[in-house]
Amino acid sequence: ADNVSGLKTTSPLLYIDNVRATFSPTFIDGDRGFRGTVSLTNTLFNLDEGKHTVRFIIENNNGNRLDKSLDFFVDRKPVYIANSTPTLGYYGNRTVTFTLKDPSSVTVPASKVDSSTVFVDLFATRGVTVDSVQRIDIEQYLYRLSPGQMKWDYNGDSVRVSFDVVDNLVRVPFDGYEIVVNDGLTNLTTVDFDSLKRYGFSTLNGVSDIAGNQSKPFNFRVSLDKFAPTVSVLKSTVEGVGVRLKISDDFSGVDSSSISLMEINSTKNDTVLATLATKADLMNYKNNILSYKAKRSRSFIFLSVKDYAGNSTTFEFNTLSSDTIAPTLTVLSKNSDGTGVRVRILDGESGIDTLTFKVVEIDSEKKDSTVMTNLSNGLTFSDSILVYKPKNIGNTIKISVSDKVGNSASTQFITEETILSVKDFHIYPNPFNPDANDANVFFRLSRTAVVTIEVFDWLGRSVGSIIDRLTIPAGVSSGIKFTGRLNGSPLANGVYFLKITALDLNKTETATFKAVIAVKK
Secondary structure, eight states: OOSSSOBOTTOOEEEETTEEEOOOOEEETTTTEEEOOOOTTOTTTOOOSEEEEEEEEEEBTTSOEEEEEEEEEEOOOOOEEEEEOOEEESSSOOEEEEEEEOOOOSSSOOOOBOGGGOEEEEEEEEEEEETTEEEEEEEEEEEEEOGGGSEEEEETTEEEEEEEOOHHHHTSSSSEEEEEEEOSOSOOTTOOHHHHHHHTTTTSOOOBBTTOOBOOOEEEEEEEEOOOOEEEEEEOBOSTTOEEEEEEOSSSOEEEEEEEEEEEETTTTEEEEEETTTOTTTEEEETTEEEEOOSSTTOEEEEEEEETTOOEEEEEEEOBOOOOOOOEEEEEEOBSSTTOEEEEEEOSSSOEEEEEEEEEEEETTTTEEEEEOSSOTTOEEETTEEEEOOSSTTOEEEEEEEETTSOEEEEEEEOBOSSOOEEEEEEESSSBOTTTOOEEEEEEESSOEEEEEEEEOTTSOEEEEEEEEEEEOSEEOOOEEEOSEETTEEOOSEEEEEEEEEEOSSOEEEEEEEEEEOOOO
C-alpha cells in the first residue's frame, strides 16, 4: 500500500527462485493498494522439496522502490505412524496410544500433523483357524472417534494421540481390536467385512499435514491380554542369593517397574517395603527371575506385579528356616573311557542349584585346563548323577556345586581307565653316575594302583626296592628318584634291571627295564 503518491500500476514484479512469475495484480482504492496471488503449483517452477525464495518488487509514482525477498519451504512428505499400543489389559490398562510423525530434515522443517483430519474407527477382532491355519479376522464395527474425543500431545514434528476404549466394550467376547486411522470422510458402519478381509482399508483416505500432503490410512491391531502374570517360588530360604521367584507373562510381558514386595516379620515387629527402584541392593529382576535378600526366615512375603497391559497379580508365601547343610558329592567312577566320570550329588534340604555346576579338567602335561559351567556339551545331570566325559587319563578333575541357598561343596580326583596297564616305564638318565647326579624313574598308569619297583643284578638276584607298595594315582608319574643306593649302600658299577609291579583290586601289571650304573673312578 502507498497512501501518498500511490503505486505504479505497471511496476509489480515477482520472482520464484529468480524465475519471473506472471500474474494479474489487483489494485485497491485506485492505485493506493495492491493484492496479488501466484499459484506455486505452476509447472513452470517445478519446485523440489526444500527451501526456496520469493522476491517481490514494486515502485510508487515518485520512483521509490520496495524490493523484498522471503524464504519458504516445500514439504512433500506425508505423515506416517511411528508406533502404537500392542496390548490392552482385560481388567487393566485400556488406553490406546499411537504416534503420528510428519517427517522433517535439516533443510525442510515439518509442517506438522493437521489434527482436524485425524479420525479413528474401531473394529473387534477374533482369532480363527481355517484349514489348520490360524488368522485374525475383523468381526464387528464398534464406533468412531473424532479429533475432539482424543488427547493430543505434541513434541516437535510428532504428536502422541491417545484415547480410552469404552469400558463396556473391553469385555466383549473378542481377542482384540483393529484400529483404523483415516480422514473420517467414509462411513464405515456399513462396511463389507468380506471386502475388508480381501482388500483391507486401501480405499480410504489417510490423514494430512498442514502442507496438505495426505497419507494412506493407517491400521494396526491391539491385542486383548486376558491373563495376569504368573508367580512361582523357586527358592524360599533366605541364605545365599536369597528368595528367588519366577515371574512370567507370555502375552504382553512383565512390567518390572510395577513389582512391589513387602516382607513382614511379626515376631520382630519388622516390615520391609521394596521395589526395584527403592531397594536395588536387596532386589533384582532378570530373565523372569526375581531375587530378594530377605532379612529373616519365617517372614511373610506379599508380592504384587502387573504386566504391560495393566493386568495385576498378588502372591503370598513364607520364607523358610535356614539351610546350613552343603550338598554331598560321592565319586562313583573316575573313568576317562566307557561311561566317563560319574558323581552322585545329593542335597536333602533346599536342593541342588543346577546353575552352579562347575567342572574343571586340568591337564598337567599340556599345562592347560577346560572349564564347564552349564549342563551342555557332554555335561549332564540326571537322577542325582553328574556325568562328564574327560579328555584324557591322569587329568585332575575338580567339581563344585551349590544348593539353592548357596551352601557349596566340591571334590577332586584323577581320571583313570577301566583296566589297569603300565606304559612308558623308563629311567633317565641312563647310564648315570650316582656320584654326579640322581636318576628318575618314569611310567604311566591307566588306573590308581599300588606300585613296587625292584632292582635286580645281572644274575637276576633282587638287590632291593626303590619304592615298595606305594599307592600312585593314574597318569604320568612325576619321577621316582633313584640315588644308586639301596638299603643305605651304594650299588657297584654294572648293569641292573628295574621291575615295576602295579596292583589294583582286579589286576597285576609288570614291566622291566635295563639300567646301567657307571661310576667314574
